[in-house]
Structure formats: structure tokens, C-alpha cells
């Protein structure tokens with residue numbers, strides 16, 4: 011079976027972004043960009059399923075600007091067989107991405123689509139669920155364990171209060187949580203090989219998808235700053251402060 | 261027109277997060293002069309519905325009681341919510357749920373079926389169509405305006421007070437939808453604990469990599485949490501290392517908490533961790549590194565070896 015892995019190009023998780031002075035957004039000029047960490051986990055999971063003989067082909071998909079090619083090359087360096095870039099300069103929101111991915115899925119007919127649970131830039135946590143809805147497929151979000159059986163997947167999910175295990179019929183959508191696996195690094199020979207792997211480039215219009223944003227960003231602001239407090243000299247001083255100044259303990 | 265709030269529950273009891281969702285709904289409803297309805301979808305969930313009728317501000321509780329809603333699977337639930345919206349005579353302007361794991365799982369599915377955007381984890385209502393939400397792990401706050409006819413919203417419970425009791429809403433049993441049969445619950449492994457729920461706790465004792473082992477995490481933090489009536493939390497590093505269960509993780513991609521007192525022990529204060537706890541009323545940090553970023557948000561910082569400081573703290577309380 012084929013596995014589709016959507017990967018998003020985002021600001022690297024080590025970067026502390028700054029809000030632009032005019033409040034129009036965050037400053038992304040000359041900032042290091044990387045694959046969304048949850049998507050690295052998704053690519054890794056797809057590779058493991060391929061290595062286990064469950065999957066035959068892994069296809070990475072990214073939607074966005076030309077530079078997303080880099081993200082797709084990274085996915086192919088980890089091991090994806092080929093990739094699709096849905097190229098546009100328009101700001102893409104999760105519903106639009108889900109529609110683009112649904113269009114790609116209809117062409118490719120994968121049995122499984124593995125996405126990250128959340129992009130660390132918009133922190134939306136929506137695309138996988140939306141994609142599953144648009145395709146009419148079941149979903150298993152926040153996965154910490156995936157096993158593929160005959161026409162079905164058994165997925166353990168991280169939920170409030172613990173874990174739950176679902177059995178879903180295939181084709182299906184899975185979104186990754188942090189504990190699903192530890193992604194491998196791309197080796198130099200594989201980075202070289204990835205340069206020759208096929209990348210198809212399409213435009214949203216060719217997929218018949220209207221990607222116009224539904225939400226307008228009115229403004230972006232710095233969060234209120236929490237001022238640093240004081241350092242206390244010892245445990246006794248800490249207890250005194252908590253009891254008599256903050257009054258949070260009896 | 262009305263506003264629909266999706267109840268968070270476990271079939272036996274209503275979860276507190278529902279009360280925060282009703283408050284957010286009321287802030288929108290006050291501007292529109294609209295009613296608030298609560299949808300309780302579950303199996304044998306009569307007690308939950310009863311409880312929901314008593315939330316102040318709620319005028320109607322719609323109940324869909326069927327075995328296939330018992331496990332809150334997203335496929336059946338989303339289909340039901342869409343049917344409720346489509347069949348409602350007056351129509352709904354907003355659909356709200358707390359950003360719990362159920363809310364986050366189901367509402368984007370609802371939004372896609374309605375062909376509208378979903379607005380994730382709002383922390384403030386600016387107007388009926390305009391909301392504030394954190395992005396980039398809380399490094400920025402975006403004010404977003406929706407052009408959709410129905411606004412599908414999840415909200416951060418910590419940003420809205422709990423609605424009070426004293427309401428007297430009508431209960432309406434609504435037709436149940438079909439069982440789509442796409443997902444089946446095989447099992448649940450819940451973290452059993454007599455301590456308060458992390459998301460709702462007044463005091464949280466959280467441990468990080470500095471604890472060095474799961475044994476230390478339990479030995480040092482549990483007695484402290486017990487003494488303070490606190491919930492236990494953890495950094496991602498502590499969870500990854502197996503010191504604590506997955507659902508203890510506080511942060512950008514874990515739980516968002518805002519207790520009266522948060523004690524961070526052996527946690528450096530990475531931005532992803534701060535994203536989940538920096539709205540706590542009082543933050544205490546115990547860390548041996550005086551330059552640890554956690555001290556930048558701590559009201560009271562103690563530079564010390566936790567292996568000495570924590571037992572001392574316990575003894576002094």
C-alpha cells in the first residue's frame with residue numbers, strides 16, 4: 011500500500027520568533043526554516059512501515075511556497091520515494107491545505123495518510139481531522155503507536171488522562187504525537203540520493219481547489235510579559251514567601 | 261439563532277471544561293442576544309444532561325443518547341453535530357468546545373464538513389466574529405476575524421472562568437444519527453490517581469529532566485504533591501525519559517495549565533514548556549542553574565540542588 015505524508019515547512023523550533031513592529035505578523039526574514047517536528051515523526055513512521063513490508067511506497071506532499079521543495083528533499087532524504095509540491099504564494103489555512111491534500115489523495119489513492127498532529131507555527135491542530143472529514147475516512151489523532159492489520163489500523167492515542175486504543179478501517183488518517191517514534195537523521199549519501207528522486211509540482215487551480223483564506227489576521231501582538239520575580243536565599247525563605255506574601259499555601 | 265456548546269463528559273459526569281466553554285459562549289451570546297444550547301452526546305448520559313441543565317446561562321440541553329456515542333469517536337460525533345446544526349430551525353451562529361483531546365479531535369472534522377474554518381484555542385472574544393489566539397508556542401497573540409457563517413471554535417479553558425450553577429434549562433432528546441462503524445474503541449489505559457486533574461488543579465508540582473530518574477520523580481515529587489493537594493506535571497524531557505506518563509506533559513503540545521501555584525523542579529524553561537504554564541498565578545522554580553530561563557518567569561526562584569531542596573521543602577510545609 012501507498013502512504014502519503016504531508017510535511018509542512020515551518021520556523022525551526024529553536025527559533026524564538028519576534029512580532030513585527032507594525033503588528034502585521036511575525037518577522038520571518040532570514041529565519042531558519044525546518045520540517046515541522048511532528049512531520050519528521052510522520053515520515054519516520056511511514057519509513058518503518060515500509061521497512062516492515064507493510065507499505066510499498068511513501069509519498070511526501072507539501073503545500074506552499076517554492077522553498078517547500080527543501081522540506082520535500084528532506085523527507086526524501088529520510089526515505090520517502092517521491093514527492094508532490096502544491097505550489098502557491100497564497101497564505102494557506104488548514105481547511106485549504108486539507109482540500110489540497112484531499113485532491114492529491116484522490117489521485118494517489120493511498121491507504122494511509124500520516125500527518126503531524128500540530129504545526130508548531132500556527133498551532134492549529136486541525137489539518138488531519140479536516141482531511142479525514144473531506145475524504146469521509148476514519149481518523150486516529152495524537153498517535154503514540156500504530157499497527158497495520160488486514161484492512162485496518164490499530165492505533166494508540168494520547169488523550170487527556172491516559173491512552174486509548176482505536177481500531178479504524180483503512181483507508182484512514184493518522185496524526186502523530188511526540189512519543190510515536192524517534193526520527194532518524196538523514197545520512198549524507200541519502201541526502202545526495204534524494205536530489206534525484208522525483209518531485210511533481212502542481213498548482214491549486216490544477217487540483218480544482220479554492221484556497222482563499224477564511225480567516226483574516228487583524229493584528230499580531232506580543233503576549234503580555236511576565237516580569238521576573240525574585241530569587242530566594244533558601245527553602246525557609248521560599249516557604250515564608252509562599253505563605254505570607256503570595257498566600258498560596260496554608 | 262443560538263450558540264451550541266459541545267459538552268465534555270465521560271457519560272457519568274460533566275467535565276469542568278464545559279463550564280469554561282459556556283462562559284466563552286456567553287461572552288459571544290451577550291453581544292448577539294442569543295441563547296446557549298449544550299449538546300450532550302453519549303451513552304446512558306442522562307446524569308450528564310441533568311447536570312448541564314443547571315449551568316447558568318444555558319437555555320436548552322440537547323441529548324443524543326446512543327451506544328455509539330459512548331466512546332466519543334470523532335466520526336460519529338462530528339456527523340451528529342453537523343446534523344444538529346443542519347436540522348435546527350433557528351440555526352447556530354457558533355459551535356464551541358473546550359480544547360480538550362476530544363474537542364481538538366472532533367471540531368476540525370465538524371468545521372470541514374460544514375466547509376468553514378476552525379478557530380483553535382481562543383483565549384479571548386473580541387467580537388462575535390473576532391477572537392484572540394496564541395501562535396508560535398505563545399510567542400505571539402493573533403487576533404483573527406472569521407468570514408464564515410458558522411464559527412467553529414475551540415477555547416482554552418484556562419482563559420475563561422467556569423460558568424456558575426443555578427440554571428434551569430430544558431432537556432430535549434434529539435434523534436440519534438447512524439453508527440458509521442469506522443472506528444472502534446479497543447481499550448483505555450487511564451492514569452489512575454487520587455490527585456486532582458492536571459488541567460483543573462489549583463496547585464501543580466512539575467518535574468523535569470533534572471530529576472534524573474523515574475524513581476526520583478516518584479520518590480521526591482509524590483509526597484510533595486500529596487502534602488499540597490497538588491496534581492503532578494512534567495516537562496517533555498521527563499515524559500520522553502519515562503519518568504512520568506504522557507498525559508502529564510505540560511506545554512505547547514501537552515496540557516495548558518494555569519493553577520494558583522506551579523512549582524517547576526529541575527525544569528529548564530524551554531519556550532515549549534513555558535507555553536503551557538506561564539499563565540499560572542504564582543510560579544516557583546527550583547533549579548541548580550542560576551541562568552535557567554525558567555527563572556525569567558518565576559515569581560520565586562530558588563537556585564539549589566533539587567535533591568536537597570525538595571525534601572527540605574516537604575519537611576518545612
Ligand SMILES: Cc1cc2nc3c(=O)[nH]c(=O)nc-3n(C[C@H](O)[C@H](O)[C@H](O)COP(=O)(O)OP(=O)(O)OC[C@H]3O[C@@H](n4cnc5c(N)ncnc54)[C@H](O)[C@@H]3O)c2cc1C
Nearest residue numbers: 468469470495496497511512513514526528533548549566
Ligand atoms: C515539537 C516540540 C514540541 C515540544 N513540546 C513540549 C511541551 O509541550 N512541553 C515541554 O515541556 N517541552 C516540549 N518540548 C521540548 C522542549 O523544547 C524542551 O526540550 C523540554 O521542555 C526540556 O525539558 P526539561 O526542562 O525537563 O529538560 P532540560 O532542558 O534538560 O532541563 C533540565 C533542568 O534541570 C536542571 N537540573 C539538573 N539537575 C538538577 C539538580 N540536581 N537540581 C536542580 N536542578 C537540576 C538543569 O539545570 C536544567 O535546567 C517540545 C519540543 C519540540 C521540538
Ligand SMILES: Nc1ncnc2c1ncn2[C@@H]1O[C@H](COP(=O)(O)O)[C@@H](O)[C@H]1O
Nearest residue numbers: 016017073125126128129134135136137
Ligand atoms: N502547508 C502544508 N503542507 C503540507 N502539510 C501540511 C501543511 N500544513 C499542515 N500540514 C500537515 O498538517 C499537520 C497539522 O497542521 P496544523 O493543522 O496546521 O496544525 C502538519 O503537521 C502537517 O502534517
